[in-house]
Amino acid sequence: MNGPAESHDGPDEQQPGGPPRIPGPRWAADDLEARFAPPVRKPEPVAVTEPQPRSHAVLKSLLGAWALAACSAEETQAVEEHLTECAPCAEEALRLRDAVGLLHPEESLDLKPLLRSRVLEDCLGKRPARIPVPAWASPYDTETARLDALLRDFGDSEWETPVRLKWFEEERRRTRRTTVAGVIGHLLSVDGMVATALGLDDPLGPQAPTAGGATARTEHYWNSATGPLTGQVREPWREQGHTLVRTVSFAGRGVAELSVDYGAFALPLGDAFLERAFECWVHAWDIAEAVDYPYDPPSGPHLNRMIDLAARLLPSALAHRRRAGLAAPARSLVAAGAPGRTLHLEIEGAGGGSWDIALDSPAAKPSPEHTVAQIALDGAEFCQLAAGHISPEEAAVGQHGDREAIRDVLFAAASLSRL
Numbered sequence: 001m002n003g004p005a006e007s008h009d010g011p012d013e014q015q016p017g018g019p020p021r022i023p024g025p026r027w028a029a030d031d032l033e034a035r036f037a038p039p040v041r042k043p044e045p046v047a048v049t050e051p052q053p054r055s056h057a058v059l060k061s062l063l064g065a066w067a068l069a070a071c072s073a074e075e076t077q078a079v080e081e082h083l084t085e086c087a088p089c090a091e092e093a094l095r096l097r098d099a100v101g102l103l104h105p106e107e108s109l110d111l112k113p114l115l116r117s118r119v120l121e122d123c124l125g126k127r128p129a130r131i132p133v134p135a136w137a138s139p140y141d142t143e144t145a146r147l148d149a150l151l152r153d154f155g156d157s158e159w160e161t162p163v164r165l166k167w168f169e170e171e172r173r174r175t176r177r178t179t180v181a182g183v184i185g186h187l188l189s190v191d192g193m194v195a196t197a198l199g200l201d202d203p204l205g206p207q208a209p210t211a212g213g214a215t216a217r218t219e220h221y222w223n224s225a226t227g228p229l230t231g232q233v234r235e236p237w238r239e240q241g242h243t244l245v246r247t248v249s250f251a252g253r254g255v256a257e258l259s260v261d262y263g264a265f266a267l268p269l270g271d272a273f274l275e276r277a278f279e280c281w282v283h284a285w286d287i288a289e290a291v292d293y294p295y296d297p298p299s300g301p302h303l304n305r306m307i308d309l310a311a312r313l314l315p316s317a318l319a320h321r322r323r324a325g326l327a328a329p330a331r332s333l334v335a336a337g338a339p340g341r342t343l344h345l346e347i348e349g350a351g352g353g354s355w356d357i358a359l360d361s362p363a364a365k366p367s368p369e370h371t372v373a374q375i376a377l378d379g380a381e382f383c384q385l386a387a388g389h390i391s392p393e394e395a396a397v398g399q400h401g402d403r404e405a406i407r408d409v410l411f412a413a414a415s416l417s418r419l
Contacts, residue, residue, distance in 0.1 A: 059078060059079055063079065063096055066096075068100060079093075134256065137245055139274060143277045143281045146281075150284060150287065182229050198248070204220060211263065212263060214418060215418065256270035257269065281297070282383075303379060312355075315358045318412040330361065331359075337363065337364075342372065344368070344373070345377070346374065348377070349378050349379040372401050374400045386414070
C-alpha cells in the first residue's frame with residue numbers, strides 16, 4: 001500500500017497533468033553577476049618619453065618671454081641651459097634683461113633739464129646730422145630746449161608767477177619786476193635782433209624801436225600787449241628759436257662773422273648766439289628760482305664757451321667804464337698789438353679755464369710777462385657776476401696783486417649784464 005504523498009513547495013515539483021520539467025542548475029546571484037559582467041581589462045603601461053630638445057631658433061624666440069619672467073618652468077630651464085652653451089643668445093639675453101629694467105611706471109612728469117641735450121648728444125655721436133648745427137650755435141639750441149622743457153607743463157598760475165630780473169648798471173645793481181610770461185617776452189624781443197640780422201621777420205613787427213637796444217625793445221613789447229602776458233608767448237618764442245638755428249645751419253661757413261647790432265655795441269653772429277645762450281640760461285635760472293624748481297648750469301663745454309665770450313669782452317667793457325670815468329685811467333699808452341699790463345683770470349670748476357686780460361687797451365696784447373694781478377673765481381659765481389646777480393663786492397674771489405686792477409676787472413664783468 002502506498003502511503004500518503006508528501007507535499008513539496010519547490011518550483012521543480014512535477015504538477016499533475018503537466019509535462020515533466022528538468023530541474024536547472026541553481027546559480028548564486030554573485031555568480032550570475034560575475035558571469036555576465038563585461039570583462040575588466042588591465043591598463044596598459046604608459047611609456048615615459050624624454051622631452052625632445054628644443055631647436056636654437058625656438059629657444060632664441062623665447063628669450064623675450066624669459067627676460068620678462070613669462071616662461072613656464074620647463075621653458076625657463078631649457079632657455080637657461082641653452083644660455084650656458086650659446087654666447088650670442090647669452091649676450092642677447094643680457095641686453096633684454098637690461099631693457100626690462102627700464103620698463104617701469106613713470107614716476108614724475110618733470111623731466112631732467114639736461115635729458116634732451118644728453119639724448120641729442122648721444123644720437124648725434126652715433127649718427128651725425130646731415131645738416132649739423134654749428135658748434136657756436138649749439139649752446140643756444142641746447143639752452144632754449146632746456147628752458148622750453150621747464151615751461152612745457154606750466155599752468156596759467158605759474159605763467160603769472162612774479163619774477164625779479166636783476167642786472168648791474170653803473171655802480172649798483174638794478175631790478176625789474178615782471179612775470180614768467182614777461183621773461184619769455186623779453187627773450188623773444190632780444191632774440192629778434194639776431195633774427196633781423198639774418199634777414200628774418202622781426203617778432204615786434206614794423207613798429208619795433210630802432211634805437212635803445214634790448215631794453216627799448218623789451219619795454220615796447222611789454223607796453224604794446226593788450227592785456228597781461230600769458231603762456232601763449234611760449235610758442236612764438238620757441239618757433240623763432242627753431243628758425244634761428246635752422247637758418248644758420250643751412251647758411252654755411254662765413255655766417256658766423258655777420259654783425260648783429262645791439263644798439264650800444266655789436267657782436268659777430270657766432271658771439272651773439274653765445275650771448276643769447278647765456279641770457280637764456282640766466283633767465284631760466286630766474287624763472288626756476290621763482291617757481292622753486294631746481295635748474296642745473298649748462299654742460300661744461302658750453303659753459304666754457306660762454307665764459308670765454310665774457311672774458312674776451314672784458315677789455316672793451318673796461319675801456320668803456322674808463323671813458324665814463326668809472327674806472328682808473330690807463331697806466332700807459334700801448335700800441336695796438338703790443339704787450340701791456342695784464343690780469344690773469346682763473347675760472348675753476350666745470351667749464352673753467354684761464355684767460356689773460358689786457359688792462360690798458362682792448363687793442364693791447366695780453367702778456368704773462370706783464371701780469372700785475374690775478375683773480376680766481378668759481379665758474380658759476382663768475383657767471384652770476386657777469387649776469388648782474390651778485391655785485392663785485394659780493395663775489396668770493398681769490399685775489400693777488402694790483403688791487404685797483406682787480407676792482408676794475410670785477411666791475412667790468414658786472415657791467416656786461418643788462419635787462
